[in-house]
Amino acid sequence: MRWSTSVSVDPILALLLAAAGASSVLYLLGLWAVRRHLRIPATDPGDPLPPVSIIKPVKGVEEAMDENLQSVLAQRYPGPIEVVFSATDPADPGLALARAVAARHPHVPVRFVVSDPGFGRNPKVANLAGAFAAATHDLVWHSDANVRVPPDYLRRIVAEMQASGASLLTSIVVGTGERSVGAALENVQLSAFIAPAMCTALHVGGVPCVVGKSMLLRRSELDALGGLGRVRDVLAEDFVLGRDYARAGRRVHVSAVPVVNVNERIPVRRFLERHARWLKLRVTVHLGGWLADLGGNPVALLALAWLYSGLAAPLGTVLALAVVLKAAGDLDHVRRMRGEPLSIRWWWVLPVRDLVLAALFFYSAVSRTVCWRGVWMRIGRGSRILEVRHAPLGPTRTDPVGAPAALRG
Numbered sequence: 001m002r003w004s005t006s007v008s009v010d011p012i013l014a015l016l017l018a019a020a021g022a023s024s025v026l027y028l029l030g031l032w033a034v035r036r037h038l039r040i041p042a043t044d045p046g047d048p049l050p051p052v053s054i055i056k057p058v059k060g061v062e063e064a065m066d067e068n069l070q071s072v073l074a075q076r077y078p079g080p081i082e083v084v085f086s087a088t089d090p091a092d093p094g095l096a097l098a099r100a101v102a103a104r105h106p107h108v109p110v111r112f113v114v115s116d117p118g119f120g121r122n123p124k125v126a127n128l129a130g131a132f133a134a135a136t137h138d139l140v141w142h143s144d145a146n147v148r149v150p151p152d153y154l155r156r157i158v159a160e161m162q163a164s165g166a167s168l169l170t171s172i173v174v175g176t177g178e179r180s181v182g183a184a185l186e187n188v189q190l191s192a193f194i195a196p197a198m199c200t201a202l203h204v205g206g207v208p209c210v211v212g213k214s215m216l217l218r219r220s221e222l223d224a225l226g227g228l229g230r231v232r233d234v235l236a237e238d239f240v241l242g243r244d245y246a247r248a249g250r251r252v253h254v255s256a257v258p259v260v261n262v263n264e265r266i267p268v269r270r271f272l273e274r275h276a277r278w279l280k281l282r283v284t285v286h287l288g289g290w291l292a293d294l295g296g297n298p299v300a301l302l303a304l305a306w307l308y309s310g311l312a313a314p315l316g317t318v319l320a321l322a323v324v325l326k327a328a329g330d331l332d333h334v335r336r337m338r339g340e341p342l343s344i345r346w347w348w349v350l351p352v353r354d355l356v357l358a359a360l361f362f363y364s365a366v367s368r369t370v371c372w373r374g375v376w377m378r379i380g381r382g383s384r385i386l387e388v389r390h391a392p393l394g395p396t397r398t399d400p401v402g403a404p405a406a407l408r409g
Contacts, residue, residue, distance in 0.1 A: 010308075012308060013308055016304055016305035016308060019295070019301050020298050020301035020305060023301050024322075026200070027296055027329065029200055029204050030200045031329055031333075033200040033202070033203040034196050034333060034336060034337070035336070036203050037172070037199040038256060038336060040256040042156060042256075043156070043159040043162075043163040048078070048079055049077065049158055049159070050079060051079055051081065051082075051139065052079065052081050052140070052154060053083075053084060053137040053139070053140045053141070053219075054072060054082065054140075054141050054142075054143075054154070055083075055086065055128065055131035055132065056069065056083065056084070056098065056143065056144075056145060057124065057127035057128050057131055057142075057145070058085060058087050058095055058097075059087065059124075059127065059145070059373055060093060060094050060373070061093050062094070062145050063262055063263060063265065064148070064262040065094065065097055065145055068145060068146060069097070069101040069145065070101055070104075071149050071150070071151070072143070072149065073101060073102065073104075073108050074105070075149075075151060075153065076152055077154045079158075080137070081108065081109070082109040082110070082136060083102070083111075084110075084111050084112075084131045084134050085098040085099075085111070085112050085131075086112075086113045086128070086131035086134070087114060087115065087127065088115045088116070088123065088126060088130075089117075090114045094145060095112060111134055113130045113133075113134045114130065115129055115130025119228075120228075120229075120232025120233050121233045121377070121388050122233060122234060122235055122385060123372065123375055124237070124372075125232050125237050128228060129232075132219065132222075132228060138218050138219050140217060140219050141154060141214070141216045142212075143214040143215075143259065144214075146261055146262060146263075147213050148260045148261075148262055149260070150257070153259070156255070156257050157171070157214075157255050158216065160255050164251065164253045166251040166252060167217065167218065167251055168215065168216070168217045168221075168242060168245045168251075168252045168253070169215070169217070169252075169255055170209075170211050170214060170216075170242070170252070170254055171211070171254070171255040171258055171259045172199065172255070172256075173190055173211055173214075173258065173259055173261050174190055174191045174195055174258045174261065174337045175187030175188070175260075175261050176260050176261075176262060177262045177263055178263060178264065178342075178343075180266065180267070181268055182266045182267045182271045183263040184342075184346040184349045185271045185349050185352075185353050185356070186263045186270075186271045187263050187334075188342065188346070188349055188353055190261055192329075192331075192333040195333070195337050196333050197292070197293075199254075200296075201289075202254050208246075208252040208253065209242065209254070210238045210239060210241060210252060211238055212238030213259055215238065215241075221245075225245065225248055230244070234384050234385065235281055235372070235377060235384075236285050236382075236383035239281070239285050239383075240382070240383070243285075258337060260338065272356070275357065276364060277370040277371065279293060279360055279361055279364035280369075280370050280379065281370070281383050282364075283364055284368070284379055284383045284384075285382055285383050290361075290364070293361055297357060297361075298322055299319070299322055299323055299326050299351055299355070300354050300357070300358035300361075302315070303355060303358075306319050323351045326351075326354070327350040330350050331350070376388070376389045
């Protein structure tokens with residue numbers, strides 16, 4: 001009898017296991033990057049601080065929006081400020097709520113403007129354009145209506161911008177307030193993946209990722225680069241602006257002060273639509289960043305390897321161990337990023353989110369239809385908006401994440 005000393009290894013299984021190993025290394029780098037970023041010391045602000053125009057585009061009423069707007073109007077900033085609220089519809093209920101909140105702060109100069117919805121195909125940029133036109137100061141801070149900030153946030157980011165010599169400043173985003181499955185999924189994704197990914201890109205890859213939830217910039221510098229008009233027809237306007245600043249030799253800074261995106265009772269459908277949209281944007285603007293979404297998900301890669309192996313027991317044990325270890329890391333991310341732990345009642349969403357995001361990743365490879373606030377768009381290279389359609393009033397046949405059949409794919 002002859003004994004063979006060769007071992008046959010399935011190349012696909014070997015590739016999946018190698019990818020899972022590399023993913024684990026990337027995840028560990030993320031744990032390090034978060035700690036490094038959050039240890040950046042606060043910058044002592046200069047005196048005096050420059051005047052700032054705060055612009056807040058609104059579209060409908062967000063969860064906890066009253067408190068979110070209140071956090072902006074209650075900023076303790078030792079310099080002149082003004083707040084400009086904008087909407088593309090004068091009857092927008094979000095604008096009415098903003099008026100009510102502003103009335104409680106009569107000492108803060110506030111204006112309300114109606115933006116031209118025809119400015120471009122990107123509805124958010126169209127709304128921003130009206131607010132930018134109405135702002136009177138060169139230094140402008142924009143943040144979304146679903147963002148909440150601490151009372152000293154503006155003072156701290158202006159000081160950071162001055163100290164770093166940056167032309168554009170953005171912040172990491174964390175999620176909090178979960179009271180439903182959809183909200184728990186959303187807040188875990190923001191706090192345990194999006195925010196750590198921003199830290200990893202910055203401290204490992206040297207790439208500052210700009211997120212439109214909060215941006216501080218000088219209007220004169222933006223105008224010199226072409227203004228908002230250059231991003232009026234792209235959906236990933238924040239990424240494109242950050243890229244354009246970097247290409248022009250302008251410094252982009254990622255603040256160590258996070259902004260909070262409050263999500264309390266959002267439905268699972270909204271979570272799916274939002275992160276399917278973000279994945280589709282990334283695959284059109286930065287292929288490497290899109291691949292890193294799956295590359296930072298060792299649980300999903302090991303699950304694929306386990307399924308491909310025919311549910312081999314040894315791989316099942318490895319997968320179970322990976323689920324436990326990654327959940328522990330994600331819980332640490334959440335606690336560090338937002339300063340409060342994830343309730344034990346929501347721990348089960350951690351591995352579920354990993355598997356759901358993997359499914360959305362593969363879906364984003366073949367679909368170029370996205371939904372933003374009831375508006376359906378088909379996007380192309382660089383997230384350029386090729387087609388826009390408003391959702392019909394009646395029932396419509398949808399794909400797995402809700403895209404109308406006429407725009408599917």
